[in-house]
Amino acid sequence: MINTMLNNTPNNTFCSPNNTEWQELISHFAQQSLHFLQNIEHFPVANLTPHLPETALPEQGLGSEVTAKLVESELIPQMSGSRGPRYWGFVTGGATPVATYADWLVAMLDQNVSKGGDSIATQVEQQAIKWLVALFDLPDSFTGLCTTGATASNFLAAVTARQYAGEQQQIDIAKQGMKHLDVEIFSACPHASMIKTLGLAGFGQDNVRYIKTLPDSEAMNPKDLERQLNNSQARSKIVISSAATVTGTSFDDLQTIAGLCQAHAAWLHVDAAFGIFARLIPAKKHLSDGLELADSITLDGHKWLNVPYDCGFFFTRHQRLLVESCHVAAPYLVQSTTTPDFMSLGIENSRRFRALPVWMTIKAYGQAGIRFWVEKNCRQAAILADYLDASNHWQLVHPCALNVVLFRPDEKHLASVSCSEILHQINRRGKVFFSPGQWQGQHIIRAALSNWQTEDADIAIAIQELNTVALQNT
Template structure:
């Protein structure tokens, strides 16, 4: 064994203590550490011939990199839809690395059994029928990709073709119907060879991002062949929900695969205030839900669910003889894209076990309360325009000035970022350059929402001269 490896093996406890100390410094600064920053490109170094030891590597990291980490896991990072990591989830994730299990086998380790237990928790959490099969994947993009892959296989079977064996070229082109699909849907369509141009955008309800059911039915009737329908359980701009129950009932009249993208909106099921939005979820053939968003576990962790386990096996079965019969040994490498799988279920198990349904319900409802309060402040302000009702945890708004461009919004948000107290990301809402505040961190409190509004106002007042001065006539909510 190399002397440095031998040394570090003997010093493992000391190495872990150094890592804990470094992590603790970061965690203790989460109230003041900048949630967004602009880091210059790194000057790349040459690969060292000789190493220095793990402790020395930690020290180098501490001196050169640690102070430049973005506090995206903190309470005032409102960009994208980003959670943090609860204390229990962090503990679970550290153990994932220490145990280094390949969570694919059924009985050779407790790891895949814990994944099955965690999936069972989630099915109860989201009110899913017991028939659903689920597994952990890297994120919502891969989960959406799996859902569309299964839908593609199913449509092939409607035409008497096995796409997993014969290929997608053996069937006629597949159409995907959706009103406001997330960008990962289009990415998945490109990867799968469905083609982005196969998306048929269905009209939304007036002043909504939710699908117009009548318009969807017209398109289904005109299709005259099986299609994929992607429904939203929480759009990223306004957390709008398609009527899942109404869409599901159309399956009695038309032949289509229903995929529900509930990446973060699925957590509406935890609260009696919002659970009605998930009504009809059990009509879904496949479902995406993300854990590293509103469950607040470390990246990467999402789940995919389907009512069609046998279809999933046809697509993902690993044919290596030494892996055995999947019916006798239902290992995850027969049902997911990966043959080697990180034990990414463990942080979710830890946080669900530590805080239960009640604890995670409190996070959801508190985040939604902060979002609603921020929305009310923006609605009443002279500087901002609320573009959509605050339905749950996302606030969509813009500057109340004529001629505002997307570049103006970016410049404004760069100034907000450089202030160092809060962070937001830009978006487009129905063609309007806008700002999205996504509040999904377990630590975020009302005071953080108030500070966010104060920073938005202060920065606007400081740079307003760079924008046009005529008020824009955008309908307020």
């Protein structure tokens, strides 16, 4: 019994020549990875019927070899091919080879990027953030950090804006709480994650003053914002803008909105989770003019930067307020350098080395490489939109501005089937995956292209799938 237990606990001779556990796992991993990547085309783009049988909590471990084989036989076959080129739901990237390799290294190196002073990992994150600020042509007054995704970044925006509002009213919110804070939040089409984080940050999910949108757009109407700011009696104001809404890819007029925010001493946060990548394309850069005037910005890594989950970024021009909100004070965590430690800039104390895939992506592919796949995805989205616009079976519901295509079954030619049923039929076939949405009160289908691997041939496959499903329903 003791022998079994010892056999099934990790062999703690680390990587000595006697330690076969590491060697076996590394070679098993290499084989499994190659097999998965080479066979990705045989996986459904999304597995809609996964099944994990209930089993009791094990008392004795099976050991690493048996467990690895179990994963190979029971779990991997039920995964989806979502990292591949035709998963167009939500806004989803697919980790590039270099970013994937970097993430493998992250697990192997197992560094804790909470504070500097014990490895180079902190400097790697600092450098990656500086490069991103430069990549998106923002002033170097912006500093920031890697987060777990855009939701976490929106949360940091909410708490930093909260601290700003408190300071306007001589309240240190981080220390004293929100009880006496008099604040109003203004937004037109905030992402659902932003609403969630307003709840988490104590503002309340329902406490948003909604601004009208421009016609046929999800962009904020600046005139209505001006009117509502003028009417507001609140002592502090926070404006939440979008640089590409998740459905309509609408960009708020950030220059005008920033001017209004300045006039009203309001905090301006911009959720630019994927829209910020438009700044890499000369013809689309103007869409986010004024982003440089924001007080804080959310962007995502695991979308168009094509690094593995979970990776986003938060930028702000007010690092002091971020530190006041997130500072960790404990004698054993004494500040290691003059620049704030990452654990005092974000949510977590202990942090994954998620900057390495970002750093390696920028080093390996450069600005030109990233720009290439962003431009390619936009061009491909336009091809798909043109097909839908010309098709009798489908209706393009909104012109494609960037990388998201919105469509629905044509009411005349595909009258017998609902939008959600036809979406399900397409996704069930496993060749291409779209997600649902709503546009001006109507159910629609969304295709969001943000994967570096998508080729024009994939657009042709998707069009073939759309034709086949349309014919089956006519």
